[in-house]
Amino acid sequence: MAVNPLGEPQAGAERAAAPGNLAPLSLHVPEPRFRPGDTPDYSYLDIPAAGTAPRPDEACPASDTWGLTTGLIRVLDDEARAVGPWDPGLSADHLRRALRMMALTRAFDDRMYRGQRQGKTSFYMKSTGEEAVSIGCAFALAHDDMIFPSYRQQGMLISRGYPLVDMVNQIYSNRADRLKGRQLPIMYSARDFGFFTISGNLATQIPQAVGWAMASAIKGDTRIATGFVGEGSSAEGDFHAGMTFAAVYNAPVVLNVVNNQWAISSFSGFAGGERATFAQRAQGHGIAGLRVDGNDLLAVYAAMRWAANRARSGHGPTLIEHFSYRTEGHSTSDDPAAYRSAREAAEWPLGDPITRLKRHLIALGEWSVEQQETMDREVAEEVRDATRAAEKNGILGHGLHHPFHTMFEDVYETLPWHLEEQADQAIRERRIKWPDWKEEG
Amino acid sequence: MIEEEAVSLPDAATRPMTMIEAINDALHLMMARDPDVVIMGEDVGYFGGVFRATAGLQGKFGKNRVFDTPINECGIIGAAVGMAAYGLRPVPEIQFADYIYPGYDQLVSEAARLRYRSGGEFTAPITVRSPFGGGIFGGQTHSQSPEALFTHVAGLKTVIPSTPHDAKGLLIAAIEDNDPVIFFEPKRIYNGPFDGYYDRPARSWKGHAGGQVPEGYYSIPLGKARTVREGSALTVLSYGTMIHVAEAVCAEKGVDADIIDLRTLVPIDAEAVEKSVEKTGKCLVIHEATRTSGFGAELVALVQERCFYHLEAPVERVTGFDTPYPHSLEWAYFPGPVRIGEAIDRLMKD
Numbered sequence: 001m002a003v004n005p006l007g008e009p010q011a012g013a014e015r016a017a018a019p020g021n022l023a024p025l026s027l028h029v030p031e032p033r034f035r036p037g038d039t040p041d042y043s044y045l046d047i048p049a050a051g052t053a054p055r056p057d058e059a060c061p062a063s064d065t066w067g068l069t070t071g072l073i074r075v076l077d078d079e080a081r082a083v084g085p086w087d088p089g090l091s092a093d094h095l096r097r098a099l100r101m102m103a104l105t106r107a108f109d110d111r112m113y114r115g116q117r118q119g120k121t122s123f124y125m126k127s128t129g130e131e132a133v134s135i136g137c138a139f140a141l142a143h144d145d146m147i148f149p150s151y152r153q154q155g156m157l158i159s160r161g162y163p164l165v166d167m168v169n170q171i172y173s174n175r176a177d178r179l180k181g182r183q184l185p186i187m188y189s190a191r192d193f194g195f196f197t198i199s200g201n202l203a204t205q206i207p208q209a210v211g212w213a214m215a216s217a218i219k220g221d222t223r224i225a226t227g228f229v230g231e232g233s234s235a236e237g238d239f240h241a242g243m244t245f246a247a248v249y250n251a252p253v254v255l256n257v258v259n260n261q262w263a264i265s266s267f268s269g270f271a272g273g274e275r276a277t278f279a280q281r282a283q284g285h286g287i288a289g290l291r292v293d294g295n296d297l298l299a300v301y302a303a304m305r306w307a308a309n310r311a312r313s314g315h316g317p318t319l320i321e322h323f324s325y326r327t328e329g330h331s332t333s334d335d336p337a338a339y340r341s342a343r344e345a346a347e348w349p350l351g352d353p354i355t356r357l358k359r360h361l362i363a364l365g366e367w368s369v370e371q372q373e374t375m376d377r378e379v380a381e382e383v384r385d386a387t388r389a390a391e392k393n394g395i396l397g398h399g400l401h402h403p404f405h406t407m408f409e410d411v412y413e414t415l416p417w418h419l420e421e422q423a424d425q426a427i428r429e430r431r432i433k434w435p436d437w438k439e440e441g
Numbered sequence: 442m443i444e445e446e447a448v449s450l451p452d453a454a455t456r457p458m459t460m461i462e463a464i465n466d467a468l469h470l471m472m473a474r475d476p477d478v479v480i481m482g483e484d485v486g487y488f489g490g491v492f493r494a495t496a497g498l499q500g501k502f503g504k505n506r507v508f509d510t511p512i513n514e515c516g517i518i519g520a521a522v523g524m525a526a527y528g529l530r531p532v533p534e535i536q537f538a539d540y541i542y543p544g545y546d547q548l549v550s551e552a553a554r555l556r557y558r559s560g561g562e563f564t565a566p567i568t569v570r571s572p573f574g575g576g577i578f579g580g581q582t583h584s585q586s587p588e589a590l591f592t593h594v595a596g597l598k599t600v601i602p603s604t605p606h607d608a609k610g611l612l613i614a615a616i617e618d619n620d621p622v623i624f625f626e627p628k629r630i631y632n633g634p635f636d637g638y639y640d641r642p643a644r645s646w647k648g649h650a651g652g653q654v655p656e657g658y659y660s661i662p663l664g665k666a667r668t669v670r671e672g673s674a675l676t677v678l679s680y681g682t683m684i685h686v687a688e689a690v691c692a693e694k695g696v697d698a699d700i701i702d703l704r705t706l707v708p709i710d711a712e713a714v715e716k717s718v719e720k721t722g723k724c725l726v727i728h729e730a731t732r733t734s735g736f737g738a739e740l741v742a743l744v745q746e747r748c749f750y751h752l753e754a755p756v757e758r759v760t761g762f763d764t765p766y767p768h769s770l771e772w773a774y775f776p777g778p779v780r781i782g783e784a785i786d787r788l789m790k791d
Contacts, residue, residue, distance in 0.1 A: 200550075211521060211525075413556070
């Protein structure tokens, strides 16, 4: 019989040949509760009533927030009233502006989705159902705080006043695209709007956001950084790297996990969501953590405001989990009916962020169904006008793109000889294929 | 030594330095010149680095600009990219090139592409310093030469010095460069040149022309090779430690070789390569890294494409073997005088 280093017989050593009295081990592979055809029942979710979460001082030790990483910060109650210590007390004007930005983002998503189906571009990703996360966070930041977004924070760019027509130009990869047709649609970059260049590689922006915040601290600046990642990509090593660096250097950064329950076809259990909330990841790092109702604009705003104030006053980083639901498919290339119940979105217990804020404003007597309808028409027209303006610059594959030589520019600050040679080749090939072709300047 | 390309101060006083001292001098100088230069890495702060490259810097410039990091290469490079996006000029250190892989995604997917994908809005003027190469009984994870994994990446520049003089001038140029630079330091020659004769006493940089380093600021342009020795019988293309081995073997064989130290692998100085091979008609490529898909393959292709009608013999490659770097059989692996000598004999036989 096999023995261990202490000379004791090992019970399991011969199990392969003859099982002992221990039950065989088995691999746990997480499985979502509902698959196509199932009727979702969310009664298992522990959703605390609005207004019940305590609001510690922004300068508190991280450990004072640990209770908040398992609960859920909620402001809007079932009657659409703002209640509890996290009510940020936003003016009706602010609330109406936030509502408009959410509606504009949704209208933009709807139009771009159709544009992709019409063949005007190759790809699009909607943020439907998650608008409160983007808009609430954007409203709580200073305009010169730096955002390190994932690909589903288009609402932040829209909230910061980035021209819609430039977004569409990027999506169409046309001759007016500021990124010169180099990037997949929606991978925006807007330095002047504090919106970092989006990468296809998941979670890389998290240590980068922390590094930006460290730089701000090194320079004695007062600006802060904020990074976003989905719950799925919080499993990437970069997320752990960013959290460690944020904690070690007390970096003025707010890291956000947008938990929309789904990473393409994988439910949150594959990122460890069955064992702990994503906000709880903060605890082991000694970072303040908040878990917030991501479909409650007031709660999202209040949590980001709290974390931003904490970071800006030198009290260090915060991790926020925004608990939400990805209402639509992952992207235009995805069909969620193949892996999840079609009824999930409709049954989602935290509702729709736009509907909830609309009801709140109506309850305050500051809004009406008619105003909502008018606004919805206006934002749809705004998006339509931007789309039409952008189409004048071309749509994908219809010839109106940046000149060939731009493909070789910006690889380095200046073109090395080998890229000049390759640029000449690309133009030569074009002329062979179309002898009359003239490069647009 | 021919130094036509070096932008040295012609009348600057020089003093003998090891490569470590030259690197340390360059870092001191650049930190004093540019308040945006920051140094970060494992053990680089208070302790001054496991090879002493950052000694004295934290004491002089403070913990805000020279600091230790968690043991996390992804975090080191990722944070450096974010700092660069803010406007700093980070000089992160990866303790051994063998440990750069956890930061590889951040280098390849992020640092290398930041300027391109953002249409020039964001840039990554970072210089990743990392000791590389073998010859020190470093075994599998303290000996690797992973330069080909970086030369293949559009948007990165790869620089490898072979003398203290070049190390200082190239490092200054790398830090000033607005593109991300991978700066591999051949640790075998940190303290003295190495000619491949491991069984002879170690030499110091004292008395070597490349160990005379100008005081003060000077830079050596990236993308420019150095002619180590002028000759007419054979072109040797190499870099790092292998320059010294090549020099010794050519001298021993009495071959009138034109030895080119590439110094920058990307962008490469094709002009210098062409000029030399057209003159000699024969070419030998030498590197420590493994053979298959190593940087030598690119050099051979370049010579074949551009100098085909001048070639009098097949281009030879002397490299490490296609195995992980072994410990006990280090000198059987290392492309030393015997392997190089055989190749030279083949090339010179008619």
